[in-house]
Amino acid sequence: MMRISKYVLYDIVRNKVVLAYTAFLLVISFSLFQMEENSSKAVLSLLNIVLIVVPLVSMVFSTIHWYNSYEFIELMLTQPISRNKVLLSEWAGISGSLLTAYLVGVGLPVLLYNFDSTGLALLLVGSLLTLVFTAIAFLAAVKSKDKARGIGAALLLWFYFALIYDGLVLLILFAFSDYPMEKATLALSSLNPIDLGRIYLMLQMDVSALMGYTGATYKEFFGSSLGLFYTLGIMLIWIVVPVWLAVRSFARKDL
Amino acid sequence: MITVKNLNKRFRKLQALQNISVEMKPGQVVALIGPNGSGKTTLIKSILGLVKPDSGTIYFNGTAIDEKVDYRKQIGYMPQIGRYPENMKIGQLFDMIKNIRNESAPLDEELYHRFKLDAIKDKSMRALSGGTRQKVSAALAFLFDADVLILDEPTAGLDPLSSELLKEKIIAEKGKGKLILITSHILSDLEELTTDVLYLQEGKIIFYQSMPELREETGEEKLGKAIAWHMKHALKKDMAYLKIAK
Numbered sequence: 001m002m003r004i005s006k007y008v009l010y011d012i013v014r015n016k017v018v019l020a021y022t023a024f025l026l027v028i029s030f031s032l033f034q035m036e037e038n039s040s041k042a043v044l045s046l047l048n049i050v051l052i053v054v055p056l057v058s059m060v061f062s063t064i065h066w067y068n069s070y071e072f073i074e075l076m077l078t079q080p081i082s083r084n085k086v087l088l089s090e091w092a093g094i095s096g097s098l099l100t101a102y103l104v105g106v107g108l109p110v111l112l113y114n115f116d117s118t119g120l121a122l123l124l125v126g127s128l129l130t131l132v133f134t135a136i137a138f139l140a141a142v143k144s145k146d147k148a149r150g151i152g153a154a155l156l157l158w159f160y161f162a163l164i165y166d167g168l169v170l171l172i173l174f175a176f177s178d179y180p181m182e183k184a185t186l187a188l189s190s191l192n193p194i195d196l197g198r199i200y201l202m203l204q205m206d207v208s209a210l211m212g213y214t215g216a217t218y219k220e221f222f223g224s225s226l227g228l229f230y231t232l233g234i235m236l237i238w239i240v241v242p243v244w245l246a247v248r249s250f251a252r253k254d255l
Numbered sequence: 256m257i258t259v260k261n262l263n264k265r266f267r268k269l270q271a272l273q274n275i276s277v278e279m280k281p282g283q284v285v286a287l288i289g290p291n292g293s294g295k296t297t298l299i300k301s302i303l304g305l306v307k308p309d310s311g312t313i314y315f316n317g318t319a320i321d322e323k324v325d326y327r328k329q330i331g332y333m334p335q336i337g338r339y340p341e342n343m344k345i346g347q348l349f350d351m352i353k354n355i356r357n358e359s360a361p362l363d364e365e366l367y368h369r370f371k372l373d374a375i376k377d378k379s380m381r382a383l384s385g386g387t388r389q390k391v392s393a394a395l396a397f398l399f400d401a402d403v404l405i406l407d408e409p410t411a412g413l414d415p416l417s418s419e420l421l422k423e424k425i426i427a428e429k430g431k432g433k434l435i436l437i438t439s440h441i442l443s444d445l446e447e448l449t450t451d452v453l454y455l456q457e458g459k460i461i462f463y464q465s466m467p468e469l470r471e472e473t474g475e476e477k478l479g480k481a482i483a484w485h486m487k488h489a490l491k492k493d494m495a496y497l498k499i500a501k
């Protein structure tokens with residue numbers, strides 16, 4: 001498996017998109033830390049960018065790379081290599097390189113300017129989101145043979161998680177505003193890894209004091225180590241389930 | 256060596272393979288022929304595990320292939336249209352395959368050298384002509400000295416000289432007692448190689464006979480004429496059926 005991943009990595013390094021992504025993250029992070037006097041404010045701004053950019057880049061890059069390396073995948077499958085191995089090596093190669101890009105691009109500035117628990121939480125959230133969204137992108141790519149459809153599906157999924165879902169949650173909260181919704185919103189946030197990441201990180205910061213009663217209940221939950229394990233657990237499910245579904249669907253596919 | 260039992264495969268509306276049962280043994284050179292879209296490539300891809308059949312089983316040396324992959328070590332496959340990572344060079348491609356297979360057995364690089372691929376090993380795959388691509392496919396198929404060779408239209412697109420080289424190689428491998436499965440539309444190419452003929456049409460086996468049997472039944476010496484005879488014969492049967500049906 002390592003041997004195949006090595007060739008996937010080699011291919012990714014050569015096409016330079018990941019290098020550009022790293023540079024982009026570096027520039028954004030450094031300039032935010034330079035502009036804001038209060039570095040924890042910079043982390044908050046950085047979070048908002050990370051929550052949009054990381055899922056988008058992970059999704060689009062993974063799907064396009066999958067279709068571009070289709071010849072390689074076909075070639076591997078005529079050799080004595082199992083389909084699971086090919087798919088998992090591809091996923092390991094792509095998510096590994098995107099993860100490295102994130103850890104260099106955001107990790108380095110955070111390490112220099114704001115190396116505390118919020119900084120680490122930002123790195124954790126971004127890393128998990130990278131893995132989650134490459135997994136979802138793989139599922140979308142394996143499910144659709146047509147390139148345009150695959151990339152379209154990935155973009156729609158990104159729209160859903162990044163924008164549409166929040167609207168739906170707001171709608172629900174508004175409709176049921178007479179009822180206590182703390183527990184329900186917690187459950188709702190688990191259905192969207194971006195929201196979960198946002199809430200987890202916000203509650204590591206002081207801004208949670210501005211969120212009133214709901215903020216207090218959340219703070220109690222997410223501030224504790226239980227909250228950390230809950231976030232990790234849900235994110236892990238968001239990684240494992242799409243990858244597993246992709247492996248299953250790929251095993252049955254005709255090439 | 257390869258046994259196919261009641262294989263069925265459907266692509267949406269098209270029944271690509273219909274109840275195919277065949278047995279192939281070492282030393283045979285099976286010519287797989289039939290019109291375009293008759294299911295030849297689907298059958299080959301099913302044997303390789305690239306296409307998953309709807310029902311039926313394929314046995315390789317007595318064991319069902321199902322989800323296993325190790326049996327593919329013993330198959331050298333030359334695809335009809337060789338698709339390779341476009342940004343790789345020929346030399347890199349061969350190095351990669353060797354590295355991933357990581358086999359200690361000696362390699363058979365005869366075709367690689369005879370096709371003079373070593374002279375153009377720095378050429379990118381993107382820049383290759385169809386014929387050179389075929390040469391790469393052929394050299395890869397023979398590289399690991401596999402017991403079974405599956406060649407999907409091997410001579411299509413090759414210049415006459417390379418085509419002859421490839422045929423010589425196939426005859427040499429036949430001499431070693433390998434099982435070779437070839438599809439082609441150029442019957443004169445097959446004539447010198449084949450020991451058995453498997454004729455597919457619309458996903459069904461029309462006949463599977465050895466060359467002597469075929470010659471005896473049809474009374475024709477040439478492969479092309481023998482097949483034409485079969486087709487005419489089959490057509491007569493159809494006519495008779497139509498008359499009765501009326």
